[in-house]
Amino acid sequence: MARERLPGRGCCALRRCLLAAALLLGLRLCAELQRAGPQPPALSPPPGQAPRPPGSHLQPAPGQLRGASRRQVTYVRSGRRAPAGGSRSGTPEPGCCALRGRPRLKGPRWQIDLQPWAGPARSLDEEALRFLRYISTIQIECDHMSTDSLATDSSPTKKPWPVCLDDRFGLVHQIRNKQCRLYSLGLGSDDTHFEVGMASNGCEVHRFDPSVKSAHVLESERLWFHRLSIDWRDPHPAVAAQKPYGNTRKLGAILNEFGHHKIDVLKADLESAEWKVLENLILEDVLEQIGQLIFEIHLHWPGFEVSGSDSSVVRFWYSLLKELELQDFRLFHSYKDLSKPQLFLKKDIFNASSCYTLGWVNTRWK
Template identity: 35%
Template sequence: MRGLGSFFLRSGIPLLLIPPVLLVLQLLVLGSRLPGAERLWVGAEEQDGAVAFSVISIEPERSSIQGEAQSRRTGVEEEEEEEEEDGGMREGAPGYEDENEMHERQAGPRAVEVQLWAAEKPSFTTELDRFIMYITRPQLNCSRVLSPGQTQAALLPAASAHWLLCAEDWLLPAADGPCVAYSFSMGRGDADFLRTVSQLGCEVHSFDPSKSNASGSHLGNSLASNHGNGGGVIQHKMWLEWRAPKRRRHKTRGNLGSVSQTLADIMAALGHHTVNFLYADLLSAEWRVFQNWIEEGTLQNIHHLVATVHLQWAGFEVGGTDEEVLRFWFSVLRELQASGLKLVHSSAGEGHSVLKQTVANAYSSYTLSWVNTRH
């Protein structure tokens, strides 16, 4: 140390500068030995003898639909801690998670990834054009199809077909194997579908919470198989739920105990691993139901899906600006495709109202037919 001081004196450097210089030297020596030290220097460039650094942000963009979860998470955690201190769920507490909490915590096989905007800036017209183009262009051509009410495959669909099923041999259930069909619809809008799948020899279940009891059919919250029922349609006064139960209890086969359950729970109670044909007209609940199917991985067990999408308003528990809603709808349908479903037919409904706006190049609803090419 004395020798180093003599060096500074001989060099003409004031003694007051010795401590700062020594501190810098120590930092340089120790910094090179610290873990990750090399990463601190990545991106450095020498420019005219100086070293310049740039900071790159990798924070992903969050949509307003997804971003709501974080702002409400703190209160939910506090509520859960109170429940744990009380020894469980408080009496009278809701049996379902808040929708945003569910979307954040749910760990299904897939998560709905919100797609990028169709243009550089959000635009209702641009988002609508992309969405309509996506739902009106088939992704798979079927050489043989089944139209409403038909049991014999045809080479071409009827011009006015409301929906159709792809009747390629490799996409239909084996003649000697099981065949299961579900229909979720109110007001007998599924009559042709029920007739078609019944004549195909499927085990058919119809779900409608508004139906009254009918002769020759089973009605009620308890789900039971129709084996030995003579091939008739079993009716259930039940509807689809899209919120995951907050504390899921094991459901016994044949009894769900509620008029509203997720598709996964319904299938488990009926003892079905696969639904060969599913029809759904959910009256604007389809977007959250689709999201539930994606996140729970239920779609991989659905072979043919016929569903009506309603565009007059955002749908149950869907919020945001019109542009954000259109982008969310598009993102959900892209996830259907990523799960293996291919669009084979699109049929326009009536009216020209989309998110309460009158548009000339779109309709208020569309019935879409998909087939799962991965089963």
């Protein structure tokens, strides 16, 4: 009698074969994954862009290991050596040179640099002697000065307002070519012989005086009068909003408003406001637009918004004039007005006058 097959024995053998095959397949897949390494997840295409067609990706080059990532490195030659230790900042370094025709922007200045004290005692005598010696010492000789504006006496109606007419400074050429421009800053003075003379010689003259009756008056062919006062401060925002056409401006604002880039001569008789106006011209870099300065300075009191001890006031005055020298201005004229009280900060000392007329020329002026 034939031997009977146990029920279910063939099914068990088939199951064992399938499990063994699945185990071998799993082991092979694990080995392949270990060889290939981790792969980045596939990026989905951005909205609106069609998915990349199959086969458009780069195929690995022959001989390249399967699954190995391939990097492309591009070397750029630079003309600048890297600093020692490398750059730690994330921002790129600026170029070595500025673009031609585009000047570097200067940072704002909020105050002038005070000169060292004249002596260890920091006294008024030390500061006054240094200051008076400085304004009385001519720094550059001017062979040709305008003689029609020089007073032959001490008459208060005519003050000496000389300009340097040497060929090396260019003013005489500007006058001959009728391209000279003069700004005159005043406070109610009736003495305009200097302005009239310069206008008749061919200069375009603008006189700024708050006492002028009309906003702008063309007195003659080349002589303008403007009802404007030169200040060293910006007008208060509330006042500026109520009076957008007020009669107080800084000189830099007037230059921009009038479209003038250069002033051949700047004359100022501001009755003790000259110190703060001069400080503003220095701090806002307006001096480089001026060829010659003719200022009447007043020494009988500190001046508007100039405070401190007497010695510190004189030190401030001296520092302002040294700033002119640092910007290549040289003193070519000094006139001591003997018709004014002989007072220096309300003191009768050093035989000093309370009023001097000083003239500087910009030696870099073209």
